[in-house]
Amino acid sequence: MSDSDADRTxxxxxxxxxxxxxxxxxxxxxxxxGETVTLRIFRxxxxxxxxxxxxxxxxxxxxHEGMTILDALIEARDEQDPSLTxxxxxxxxVCGSDALFINGSQRLGCKTQVSELKxxxxxxxxxxxxxxxDLVVDMDSFYERMxxxxxxxxxxxxxxxELTERYQSRxxxxxxxLSTRCIWCGxxxxxxxxxxxxxxxxxxxxxxxxxxxxxxxxxxxxxxxERLEILQxxxxxxxxxxxxxxxxxxxxxxxxTEHIQQIKRDATKADLRFW
Amino acid sequence: MAxxxxxxxxxxxxxxxxxxxxxxHEAGADVAIVSKVHPVRxxxxxxxxxxxxxLHEDDxxxxxxxxxxxxxxxxxxxxxxxxxxxEIREEVIQLEHWGMPFSRDDDGTVSQRPFGGLSFPRxxxxxxxxxxxxxHAMYQQVVKRGIDIYEEWYVTRLAVTDHDEVADRQCHxxxxxxxxxxxxxxxxxRDGVVLATGGAGQVFxxxxxxxxxTGDGAAMAYRAGVPLEDMEMIxxxxxxxxxxxxxITEGVRGEGGRLFNSDGERFMFxxxxxxxxGELASRDVVSRAELTEVAEGRGVDDDHxxxxxxxxxxxxxxxxxxxxxxxxxxxxxxxxxxxxxxxxPGAHYTMGGIEINEWGETVIDGLYAAGECxxxxxxxxxxxxxxxxxxxxxxxARAGRAAxxxxxxxxxxxxxxxxxxxxxxxxxxIEPGEISGGPPDVTPxxxxxxxxxVINSAVEAETERIDSLLVTEDGVSQAAIRSxxxxxxxxxxxxxxxxxxxxxxxxxxxxxxxxLPNLHVxxxxxxxxxxxxxxxxxxxxxxxxxxxxxxxxAREESRGAHWRKAHQERKDEEWRKHTMLSxxxxxxxxxxxxxxLESEIQEYDPTERSY
Numbered sequence: 001m002s003d004s005d006a007d008r009t010x011x012x013x014x015x016x017x018x019x020x021x022x023x024x025x026x027x028x029x030x031x032x033x034g035e036t037v038t039l040r041i042f043r044x045x046x047x048x049x050x051x052x053x054x055x056x057x058x059x060x061x062x063x064h065e066g067m068t069i070l071d072a073l074i075e076a077r078d079e080q081d082p083s084l085t086x087x088x089x090x091x092x093x094v095c096g097s098d099a100l101f102i103n104g105s106q107r108l109g110c111k112t113q114v115s116e117l118k119x120x121x122x123x124x125x126x127x128x129x130x131x132x133x134d135l136v137v138d139m140d141s142f143y144e145r146m147x148x149x150x151x152x153x154x155x156x157x158x159x160x161x162e163l164t165e166r167y168q169s170r171x172x173x174x175x176x177x178l179s180t181r182c183i184w185c186g187x188x189x190x191x192x193x194x195x196x197x198x199x200x201x202x203x204x205x206x207x208x209x210x211x212x213x214x215x216x217x218x219x220x221x222x223x224x225x226e227r228l229e230i231l232q233x234x235x236x237x238x239x240x241x242x243x244x245x246x247x248x249x250x251x252x253x254x255x256x257t258e259h260i261q262q263i264k265r266d267a268t269k270a271d272l273r274f275w
Numbered sequence: 276m277a278x279x280x281x282x283x284x285x286x287x288x289x290x291x292x293x294x295x296x297x298x299x300h301e302a303g304a305d306v307a308i309v310s311k312v313h314p315v316r317x318x319x320x321x322x323x324x325x326x327x328x329x330l331h332e333d334d335x336x337x338x339x340x341x342x343x344x345x346x347x348x349x350x351x352x353x354x355x356x357x358x359x360x361x362e363i364r365e366e367v368i369q370l371e372h373w374g375m376p377f378s379r380d381d382d383g384t385v386s387q388r389p390f391g392g393l394s395f396p397r398x399x400x401x402x403x404x405x406x407x408x409x410x411h412a413m414y415q416q417v418v419k420r421g422i423d424i425y426e427e428w429y430v431t432r433l434a435v436t437d438h439d440e441v442a443d444r445q446c447h448x449x450x451x452x453x454x455x456x457x458x459x460x461x462x463x464x465r466d467g468v469v470l471a472t473g474g475a476g477q478v479f480x481x482x483x484x485x486x487x488x489t490g491d492g493a494a495m496a497y498r499a500g501v502p503l504e505d506m507e508m509i510x511x512x513x514x515x516x517x518x519x520x521x522x523i524t525e526g527v528r529g530e531g532g533r534l535f536n537s538d539g540e541r542f543m544f545x546x547x548x549x550x551x552x553g554e555l556a557s558r559d560v561v562s563r564a565e566l567t568e569v570a571e572g573r574g575v576d577d578d579h580x581x582x583x584x585x586x587x588x589x590x591x592x593x594x595x596x597x598x599x600x601x602x603x604x605x606x607x608x609x610x611x612x613x614x615x616x617x618x619x620p621g622a623h624y625t626m627g628g629i630e631i632n633e634w635g636e637t638v639i640d641g642l643y644a645a646g647e648c649x650x651x652x653x654x655x656x657x658x659x660x661x662x663x664x665x666x667x668x669x670x671x672a673r674a675g676r677a678a679x680x681x682x683x684x685x686x687x688x689x690x691x692x693x694x695x696x697x698x699x700x701x702x703x704x705i706e707p708g709e710i711s712g713g714p715p716d717v718t719p720x721x722x723x724x725x726x727x728x729v730i731n732s733a734v735e736a737e738t739e740r741i742d743s744l745l746v747t748e749d750g751v752s753q754a755a756i757r758s759x760x761x762x763x764x765x766x767x768x769x770x771x772x773x774x775x776x777x778x779x780x781x782x783x784x785x786x787x788x789x790x791l792p793n794l795h796v797x798x799x800x801x802x803x804x805x806x807x808x809x810x811x812x813x814x815x816x817x818x819x820x821x822x823x824x825x826x827x828x829a830r831e832e833s834r835g836a837h838w839r840k841a842h843q844e845r846k847d848e849e850w851r852k853h854t855m856l857s858x859x860x861x862x863x864x865x866x867x868x869x870x871x872l873e874s875e876i877q878e879y880d881p882t883e884r885s886y
Contacts, residue, residue, distance in 0.1 A: 045800050045802055046802060047800040047801060047802050048799070048800050065518075066518050066519075066606075066607070066608060077754075077806075078752070078754035079754075081797075082752055082753075082754065082796070082797045082798060082806045083797050083798035083800070083806055085798075085803055085804075085805050085806075086805075087316075088486055089312055089316050089318070089485040089486050089487045090316075090318060090320070090321050090485040090486075091485065091486065091519065091520075091521070092321060092519070092521045092522075092602065092606060093601075093602075093605065094320045094321050094404070094406075094407055095312070095315075095316040095317070095318070095320055095321070095485065096315065096316060097312070097316050111605050132455060132802065132803050133800070133802050133803040134803075136803050139313075143313075147418065151415060151418060152374075152415035152416065152418050152419040153373055153374020153412070153415055154419070155374075159371075159372035162365045162368060162369070163330075163364060163365060163368055164368065165368050165371040165372070165377075165384060165385050166371060166372065167382070167383030167384065168376075168377075168379055168383055169379070169383050170379050170380075170381060170383075173376060173377075173378070173379050176376060177376070177402070180376045180401075180408060180411070181404070181407075183315070183320070183407070184313075184315050213374070216374065216376075218374065219374075
């Protein structure tokens with residue numbers, strides 16, 4: 001075993017998903033001294049006997065200025081318990097691998113500063129997905145929702161010749177700009193109470209993906225109409241109850257709720273829906 | 276044992292892999308992508324500045340070719356450079372046709388901006404997040420075409436016939452394991468395997484590269500017998516954030532950003548490093564200038580310099596470089612609208628790599644490579660900014676088409692062993708090559724030739740290796756071994772290099788190699804075992820670190836990104852040639868291949884490079 005046994009206790013409790021105020025930690029955990037930070041990290045492994053009952057391990061990690069949650073997780077893994085498992089790659093907020101549930105909300109580990117959070121910092125896998133192991137979740141349902149909106153540029157007309165681009169106005173590019181920033185991290189869809197209770201609801205990320213093409217003038221009017229139909233069908237935009245949780249958690253600051261409402265407005269104007 | 280079969284298998288789902296997959300699909304092949312991360316997690320997505328193409332009527336593609344050759348410090352090969360500059364124009368326009376949201380001029384055409392080392396504003400871009408948009412635009416095309424993706428499968432060994440001569444070998448597929456379940460399976464490629472596994476930036480600690488960039492494809496190809504070319508040529512990007520290595524795009528300087536030392540001097544001009552182009556000199560020139568300023572006491576905190584873009588104004592910054600504002604705030608706690616950003620050089624790009632020709636072919640039949648893992652060579656000793664996204668399009672497409680069986684005629688660039696080559700039997704400070712423990716990737720005995728036995732043998736070998744790693748009781752962690760290599764590389768194979776330092780680094784690498792058989796994986800679970808995955812990656816990092824250091828030790832000159840203290844001149848008579856390292860079945864051999872300055876279209880004159 002690793003050297004970390006002294007710091008590590010498996011606690012026989014289940015995940016406190018959506019809990020704003022996690023259970024009090026052990027007594028030796030105190031306010032941050034500025035030198036270490038205490039993390040309570042969700043652990044689960046279906047194959048390992050001691051981890052089959054999901055619970056939390058406590059790690060004390062030496063901190064440095066600018067330390068992110070991802071830095072702290074890497075430190076915990078590389079220096080204390082190499083079996084600690086989480087996804088990560090770019091370390092700079094573009095790969096979307098490390099969306100986690102941190103102190104009760106969806107955030108990217110690499111873009112979240114340790115110093116901004118109340119201790120002990122509770123780190124859990126993204127809610128509303130099956131947990132594969134520790135902080136790794138099965139993202140299949142998220143990817144399936146993305147596929148449902150035909151997530152690829154698909155214009156009405158063939159392109160001009162091979163050395164001529166389609167024109168796009170600066171204004172139109174500006175309209176689609178924010179929607180194109182999605183990194184597929186899944187934070188928004190995980191935060192949406194409707195998407196979490198109804199597997200069939202497309203959810204904010206997929207609707208935003210549809211919006212990205214719908215709003216792009218280069219695709220053409222016929223395709224835009226088809227896009228609108230896909231997005232406003234039974235499991236589409238009408239399920240949104242404008243709680244803004246998706247917009248609140250999006251690490252790319254995409255105005256997801258606004259895009260969803262825009263689709264609703266346009267669908268109504270296009271007489272696709274009557275009330 | 277499971278066996279998955281396709282015509283073409285592409286390893287890696289970043290830009291080069293996606294482009295290759297689409298090209299192979301369009302050529303009629305049944306294609307699948309096998310990637311250790313979901314494609315949209317690939318590091319192409321972190322590229323910021325743009326993609327170069329001579330799109331303007333006043334910008335002949337031959338100028339782009341010349342800039343690329345000059346940027347390479349005349350180590351690139353002319354046929355590759357010409358093909359690249361000519362074909363990239365259609366590739367970039369095709370991306371636009373695929374919906375890529377390029378930034379636009381007022382007339383609705385694709386915007387282009389100046390970039391380092393370019394004689395024309397030739398860099399098309401999408402904000403400061405060009406790679407993200409390119410990755411997603413190409414992933415969309417893969418989804419649209421229904422191309423199969425095996426995501427979170429980690430390829431660990433190529434299935435190559437065991438002919439004595441490397442040139443007789445054939446690649447039939449590979450062994451890979453499903454990260455989620457730990458299942459090891461065979462993959463058979465009826466027509467070809469395309470390596471598109473990206474760079475090896477993780478050989479260094481201070482790098483812009485993702486954790487996933489461990490050079491797996493280059494290391495696997497090397498051990499299967501394909502030579503590695505110019506591995507010493509590592510690009511250090513001059514503007515990375517000091518605490519994390521996060522990249523600050525060259526686009527900041529392209530738009531007019533300025534570099535200052537602690538005395539407030541615009542040192543690129545005032546200290547004479549590049550009196551014409553200043554901040555827009557080639558990356559190697561700027562990186563050396565920054566570290567010289569630091570070494571001479573004019574750095575900030577003896578560590579970095581400042582990059583200032585405040586004078587561009589908030590409107591222009593938010594229009595063209597908004598992403599940079601967020602990166603500087605999130606990863607360095609600096610608001611670049613209010614204060615200059617601290618920057619220093621960081622390992623960024625692997626110019627060298629798997630030896631390939633202009634169709635992505637390696638010396639092994641059925642094995643291709645494209646993108647950063649390959650070396651065609653079009654970047655030579657220094658890659659220009661905006662040429663990597665461009666390269667992966669042109670040569671990704673070509674590798675995909677060739678792997679799908681397109682007739683490629685007679686390539687101009689040679690690959691494979693050259694009996695007449697100049698060879699060297701250097702006095703290496705450590706024993707190069709094979710690490711004891713575990714079955715070698717290829718044991719030549721002319722016995723394994725047919726596809727299925729070759730693949731089965733690879734799967735058995737990997738199963739054995741993984742099983743043995745999962746039952747270790749004690750030993751050293753992969754993180755410790757990796758750190759040891761990264762520290763040595765950062766110390767001695769950074770921007771400035773000298774013989775004694777490189778030898779010290781090699782001794783450390785040698786020590787890391789000797790530790791490898793004692794690798795201890797604490798996690799015995801087969802479910803999503805990232806510790807096991809990282810342990811397997813560590814071997815690749817060590818082999819590539821050794822190759823980089825050997826190349827750096829051999830090349831006694833200064834050219835492009837490679838600088839040697841005792842040899843500060845470019846020595847064209849002696850060194851206008853590629854360093855080639857052949858694995859030689861565990862007993863590596865260094866040899867040289869002259870570079871090509873003459874193509875069918877033009878001959879390049881290796882003038883002195885100044886900016």
